[in-house]
Structures are given as C-alpha cells and as structure tokens.
C-alpha cells in the first residue's frame with residue numbers, strides 16, 4: 001500500500017494485519033519511526049484525526065510538522081494549488097496526512113506525490129482511517145464483525161465516515177446494515193450498489209423504534225451543518241434521532257453505541273455513563289490504528 005485513499009483498498013487479510021499490529025503496539029513501546037517526519041496538512045477543522053495522527057507519529061519516535069488551517073495559513077491563501085503544495089512538501093517529509101474540503105482531493109494529491117498520502121477526510125467523500133478504527137472498535141468491544149446488525153444513523157448523505165465504514169462492512173459475512181435517516185439525508189446510491197454487489201443485506205428506514213432491540217451496534221452521526229447550502233435547510237434536520245437513556249435501555253445487553261465525534265446534540269450527555277457508550281474509547285482506539293498504519297506505510 002503506497003497511498004491510503006479509500007476503504008475499498010482493503011480486504012479482510014489487510015485489515016487483520018493492521019488490527020494485529022494495533023494490538024501489539026498497545027502492549028509494547030516501538031520507536032521504529034525515529035528520524036522520519038510526518039506532515040499533517042489540514043484544510044478543514046479536526047480534533048481527533050489530527051491529534052491522534054500526530055500523537056501516533058510522536059509515540060513511534062517520529063517527528064511532526066503541521067498546519068491546522070491550511071486554507072488560511074498555507075500558501076493556498078495566496079492561490080497555490082493543492083498539487084503544487086504537495087509537490088513541495090514532498091521534499092520535507094516521509095508521509096502526508098491530508099484533510100481537505102473537496103471530495104477527491106486525496107486522490108488528486110496522490111497523483112503528484114512521491115511520499116504516501118493518507119486521506120484524513122475529503123469533503124463528503126471518504127474517511128478511511130476513521131472506518132478502520134470504527135471496525136477495530138466493533139471487533140474489540142463485541143469480539144466479532146461477521147453477523148452483526150448495525151444501525152448507521154443520522155446524516156447519511158454527507159457523512160464520509162458512513163461511506164467509508166459501509167465499504168468496509170461490505171467485506172464481512174452476514175452483516176445487516178440499517179440505514180436510519182430523515183427523508184432527504186439518505187445513503188448514496190454508490191454505497192447501495194457496492195453492498196448489492198457484495199450481497200450485504202441492508203434496509204433503509206426512518207425510525208429507530210422498530211430495530212432498537214435487535215441491533216448490536218448503534219452508530220450515530222452528526223447532521224453535517226457545514227455541508228448544507230444554507231442554515232434554514234440545516235435547521236430542518238437539526239435534532240432528529242436524538243439518543244437518550246430511554247432508547248439506550250431498550251438495546252440488547254451486549255450492544256454498543258458508537259459515534260465518530262464530534263457530537264452536537266444527537267447523543268444526550270446522560271448516555272455517556274452507560275457501559276454501552278464506547279465513543280470516547282473509540283477515539284482512543286484510533287490512536288492505535290493510526291500508529292499501525294503509519295508503521296506499515298512509511299518506508300524504513
């Protein structure tokens with residue numbers, strides 16, 4: 001694997017390799033990236049992805065150069081193209097972690113980059129490292145991926161984590177995906193076509209009530225305010241599908257609630273103390289998965 005652009009690049013074998021390495025890195029100190037440099041080039045805001053990648057690189061003995069608002073603080077503000085910025089940064093680092101507001105930006109960057117590009121989210125496109133840590137969380141918490149029933153909830157139209165996770169779930173057996181969204185924010189046809197091709201069972205519904213007692217994973221997402229053309233359109237959907245304790249108490253004993261975060265109001269804080277709420281643990285698993293990815297992708 002040279003560049004990490006989309007979830008479709010992976011198969012079960014490569015996913016297992018990443019997860020096994022993540023398990024090992026949790027237990028053992030590893031400084032094998034000493035002398036290597038990572039650039040985190042973020043054109044869109046981030047807390048988890050940027051900090052966890054930077055922490056992962058530092059924990060592995062490497063160094064980090066970073067810009068947290070490349071749109072304003074890099075030469076993009078003077079009109080430099082993404083491609084030119086990537087060509088230049090290539091001279092300074094061994095890997096580039098790229099978050100960009102345009103779908104397809106990481107793919108474009110990879111075409112001109114000699115060092116690996118890792119897609120850390122490209123607009124409403126994909127967020128493959130998030131999907132890997134999501135899957136790792138499911139495996140760690142439920143001890144299985146095959147056969148799970150999972151509800152993907154919220155803004156499925158704009159959510160890049162939904163797209164990337166759906167593609168990964170499509171690689172497992174007997175998974176049933178419930179896409180739960182309000183009318184107008186449903187999942188894209190590209191995902192449905194992929195799931196059909198891989199014979200994954202899915203249903204599109206507009207209520208959690210009917211399925212809440214049978215799912216293993218409730219994967220909640222934020223309504224992506226920044227992807228709407230105007231505030232009025234966003235306000236039509238704000239506050240739909242709020243998860244409260246009453247709903248959580250109707251879930252199976254051994255089930256989990258996940259969220260890629262950040263959350264706004266779609267999971268009430270009263271849920272945080274439930275043992276089913278694993279979204280903060282999920283963010284912690286992200287560090288291990290990203291350590292594994294950096295170790296595998298950076299040339300020694």
Ligand code: CP
Nearest residue numbers: 046047048049260261
């Ligand atoms: N889940 C996620 O991508 O979070 P950030 O936007 O904070 O990186």
